[in-house]
Every structure is written in structure tokens, then in C-alpha cells.
Amino acid sequence: MLLFRMVSYLLGHLVILVTGETPEKFVNMAASRGICLWDITRVKDGALLMKVRLSSVRALRHIARRTRCRFRICRRMGLPFYYSRLRRRKALVLGAVFFIGTLYLLSSFVWFIEVKGNERLSAAEILEAAAEAGLVRGAPKWRFDAAGVEAKIQEKFPIVSWAGVYVKGTRVTVEVNERVVPAEEDRRPAHVVAAKAGLVREILVVSGHPAVKEGDTVAPGQVLISGEIPPPEERPEPGEDNKQGRVPKKVQPFRYVHARGIVRARVWYEGYGEAEIVETGRRRTGNYETRVSMKFDGKEIILSGRQNIPFELYEVETVVKRIEAWRNLSSPVEIVTEKFFELEDYREDRGLEGARRLAGERALEAALKQLPKNAAIQERLVEELPAGKTENLARARAVIETVEDIGKEEFFNPTVK
Template identity: 30%
Template sequence: MKKHTQDIYFTGYVTVLIEGDRPELFFNQLVQEEVLVWDIKKKDSQTCEAKIRKQDISRLRMQRRGTGYKISFRSKHGFPFLFTALLRKKPLLLGILISVLSVFLLSNTVWKIEIKGVSPELEHEIETQLDEYGVRLGAFKLTLGAPVDIQQRLLQDIPELLWIGVQEKGTTYALEGVPKTIVEEEIKPGPRNLVAKKKGVIVDMFVSEGAAQVGVHDYVDAGDILVSGLIGNEPQPVKEEDKTKPKDTRKRVAATGKVIARTWYNVSSAVPLDETYTVLSGKQKNEYSIQFGDSFRLPIWGFGDSEFKDSQEQDSVRHLRFLRWELPIGLSKNSEYERITKHVKRTKEEAKTQAEKLAKQDLQLQVGADADIISQKILHETVENGKVKLILYFQVNEDIATSQPISQGD
């Protein structure tokens, strides 16, 4: 009997009282009609009590017809009766519903934003950007972007940030940033020379500390000393009859300055005459749905046939929370970005101009923004396999000085 009644609470059952001559016979008749009856108790010779399922009440009444037995229901049990009772108490039910809804809304609202690892000025700039994104106190989290999206936007909109982490911890957004320039205590360099890191012809120099070893128009090779960190007269050679080595009285300093030299580079570049490539047009289509579990989705907004001939998609899901628990239900967003194919056909001169431009850009990245490219010349030009190929000669004015520590033996 336990096997048949273990889930009876969810379907509901009642305690029924049968009054009449030999009432136990009536229950036997019910059992023969395959009506589930349990906990049969005889109160007296005219009264018997038992429990039956809620769904069998109509069959009980049909069996009673014409028998002369009197039926009365003593008590009702189970979820269906409890739910019916709650429905009758509308104020209580409304209060429970409002309480659950309030907790749900509060659990999915931003109540705190923490920013660490940056200066107060940069923290204020981050707060301003977050406010523009809608990430502010009291905002509903489902309307905001995913933490990774917020991270990418902050790195794009705030150049001073080297990196920033964005974490969603319940109702708190925790951010920790690393600025690009970290002001550290200046460490005083030890004695050093300035040497050439590449060959070139000196065109200008400025020495703030140390003794210059070269002048304007001098040609230098990589490794040549440009500015010495030893100031003073060099000790005289030791004579054969002298047994003591003369003391080096030169002052040792950290050579500092800039040495601008004319340098030369050969750069190769190639540009196709016909080129096909794919780019994003900037148009996008968003589809929103309620996601249950890991896969089932219920569409709610933005669905329909796409007008894009070619596209790429990106999915993101924001799960709902109840207090500290993440629920298996969330808002899913599918973003479809239009992708277009462009075909460019260039003349030989157009390809040549583009190749020169690309070669100059690559060289500027190599020598740094402070270097000046003063001239360029095409050394070799060919057209092979549908591409214009160039070898260009550049002259550059750049700082070629690099530091080299002075050892005790120098």
C-alpha cells in the first residue's frame, strides 16, 4: 500500500466516514471496483472510516447510490486542497507573490560598484563611462551587457587603461584596472656610457651628463661609444721601473643625452592589383529569447527572416538570480552582424602608391614615433603573380643612443 500512496500528497486525498449497516462491506465493494482505499478503521458497528484519493470521490458517490449508506467527509489533505485554500485567501496570496517578485527584482538589481587599482581621476572616468553604458546603481542587470562586453568597451573608450577586469558578484559589479603608465620611484642609474645601437652618421646631439666622444658628421658603427660616463684625464701608461699602478681619478657618472643619427633601411612591400576581402558593415540584428536550462529557448523579440546575405553571429546569456542563487533561466541575446565582401581593382600606379604607403607605415612602427623619415626612394619595382612588388630605400633621423654600464675594470 505504501508504494501506491507515497506520492498521494501531490494528487490529494480525503478521509471519508461511512455510516450504515456493516459499512466495511461497502469498502470491500470499492476495492473490487479497483478504488484505492487505505487506513480503514471501524469506529463502531454502524460507522467506518478510511482514506481515498481525491480523484476517486466521484466513483465513491456512484457506488453509494441505492445502497442506503451515508457518506461524510471528515478532512482533506494534499497540495490541491492547500492550493485551493490559498486561492480563497487572495490578500495572503497577493502578499506572497509581491514578496517573491520583490526579492527577485532586488536580486537582479545593481546595488554596488567597486573599482580598484586605479587613481581617483581614472576611477571617476571609469564611473562616467559605466554610467553611459547604463551600469549604475539601481539598474536592472538583464538590460546591461555581459561583463566581457563592458570590459571591451572600457578598454576601447579609455586609452589610459592597460587592462581592466569586470566581475559580476551577485548584486555587485567589481572592477580592477591596471593603468598604462604606473608612476614608480625613480631609480638613479649607475655609471654608464651611451653607445650606438646601429650604424649611422651623427646629425645632432645633446649631452646633459658625460663626455661626448663623437661629433656631428661623424660615422659610427654599432657598439661605438657616443658619450662616456668617465669624466677627467685618463691615467698615464705605467713605466717599466714603476711598480705601482697609477690610480684612476676619473669621475664615474651616468651618461645622459640624445644622439640623433642618419640611418638607412631597405623595406620590401607588395600590393595585389585585384583584392577581395570581407568586412563588417556595421549593421546588426538582435534576437531575444528566454532560455531554460542549457538549450531550450522561448523567442520573445526580434525574430524573423534576416535580410543579410552574409553574416556572423554572437550569443550571450544573462541568467536570473534569486538571492545568491543563479537560476536555470535567463535572457538570451543573439546578435547577427552583416558581413560584406569588397572587391578592389587597382591600376599599377595605385598599387605602387599603396605599397609605398604600407612600407612607410611598417618602418615607422619599427623605428618608433619619435623618429623622422626624411626621404624615400624606390630601388626595385616588379609585377609578379598579380602583385606590384617594391624594394624601397629610406633615410631616417633617429636617436641611436643606448646605455651600457661601466664595469669596475674599465
């Protein structure tokens, strides 16, 4: 169907209105003679609206006389009719051609230049280097070489490790990647020490000398990866007698580096929790009243809210706002907002098992609060602690085992050895 409509548009077609006594007979006779009619719709007074190709209109005149019908052209559609209209409006055609040509010509120039990735270099410096290679606003896109602009930027700024020039339409994007210069602190000698106690599980040394091994127990502050690298020891040559207690000699001095690495260890966190078997006290019911008042010179004026609080038991939260002093002038006026929360007495009997369960949850929650973000929990253990027979309490202790990186940097001053 799509192909048929495209061919009809290229060859041209008409929308006609057929009127008469028997327009259906008109349609049947046209179909029997191989004339294609489509989009046939009935309109008022029995007339039919339909489409027919331009080449078949002449044959429809004979059919209309035979069936005593008339047809009238309502619309002319398709490429031949548009072409005929354009031939009569040459100025419009020339204007359209001129507009398209101008648009194409303008799109062949660079009008926008964007710089990305620069942090220490300014955009003006990069644009100046690009201009030396021919990349400026208004430059034809065929006149400058993207590879030449990239090479010029890298040649002029050694801090740039990579540069890329991308052309998209009239916009050119210059993207640079600056070299990472180590900070002064990154060049200072430093150890990796234990931030907390634990049992070393694995150690990965990026720079430095390992001071512990897997399975060692470490204490807070203990050196895990040393920034002090000892020199290699002189080994005796094959066949050389070393039985006389010869001491290996140091052939190189100590080297001092900024130690880096990952030391994962098993760490344990402990939490304590308790809960009353029978708990009594007061708690909020959820009802509250708000009162806003203004105080000045020892007097109080209620701006909103009740004067008498309707609750028998309540607690108050008060917020006081004062007008800020201006120069040497201060205002004695205070705006006081009071919230009165209703309280009720309660008594909750959890039973021994319920109190133990709640104490264990509280102990586990207390232990979880101590965990850092990068800790991977390996095991959780909750145990009951003994309580006195006369005590109305259940006690519990929770222990969580994690595996985490316990290393932290610690700078040191090298000593001559």
C-alpha cells in the first residue's frame, strides 16, 4: 500500500466528487475497465468522494455519460501539480535554492569552539594554541587539520598528555587530558599502619616493603607496609666458604618511599544491649498543640494557639527567635513557638523471651553502628548475658566479624642508616 501511494504521488492523482442517480454504477463500471479508484467515501446526498490517478481522468468522462453521473475535481495532488505551481513562481524557487545554498555554505564554517577536560590550563590558552594551528571561529572546516591542532596543543603544553579535536556540524570540541602531577604529600615518605586491631588475611603491596604477613595479629598503629625499603644483601659466590660466620654486607643504602597497598584483615566489633521484661513509663500519643506568642518587656501576647493546654500530661518543645541586632540597636521582642505533646502512662510486659529477643536486636544494632562502609560482614553472633534473679532485665552481647582494609597512611622522617 505504501508503494502504491508513493507511485500515485509521483504520477499525480485527483480527489473527485461523483454525483448523480447511481454513483455506485459509476464505480463498478470504472473498476470493470481497470481504472483504479481508492479512498471511496460517501458524503451527503448520496455523492461519493474518491481518488483517481491523473492518467485515468479522460476515461472517466465516457463512464460518467453512460451512467448519467457527473464528477467534479476537488483537489489536485502529487508531484506534477507541485512542479506546475513552481514553474509559475520562479522567484520562490530561486529564493529556496539560494537559501539552501547559503545554509550549506554557512554550515561549512566553524562557528562554535568548546574546550573540555582542562583544569589547570585555561580555555583561552588552549584556544590560542588551536588558533596557531588554524582553528578559529569562522574558519572553513576544510582549511584546518584536526591532527595538526592536536599536535600543536601537545607541543605547546607539555602538561597535556592527550588532545582530541571533534567536528560536529558547526561546533568543534577540543578535549584535553592533563598529566597527573603527584602532590607534595604523595612524595613524602610514609608507612601504611594499622588503623585498628585485626588478623591479617591478605596483603597487596603497591609500593614499599611488607612488614607483616598473612595470619599475623596486628595492633593499632603497627606498621603493615613500610616506606623504608632495605637494600638487598650481598650473597656469597658459589664455592665460597661461608662457614666462618661471615656477615653479609649492605651494598646499597636504604630507600624511602610513600608506601601504598591494601591490607585486608579480620576485625571484630562488639555491641551490648538490654531490655526490660516489664517496661513502664510515659510516651507520646501523637497528639500535640502548637502555640505561638510574642514576648516583650516582661509581657506575653498569644498570636495563635490556645491559652489553656487541653492535655493532662504533656511535654514541651520551645523555639525562641529574636530579631537580629542592627548596629547598636537591639530589639527586646521575642517570638516563642511552643509545641505541647500529649503523654500517656503505659505498661508493657514482654516476657522473658521477648526481652531477650529485643536485647539481642539492640546489641546487634549497636555493633552495626561501628562498622565502616567498606566492611564485608562474615559472621554475626548474639549471645545472652547473665542477669540477676531480682533484676527486671535481659542482657545480650553481639559480635560481628568483618573483613576490611585496615591500612592508613602515616608520614615519617627518614633517619640515616
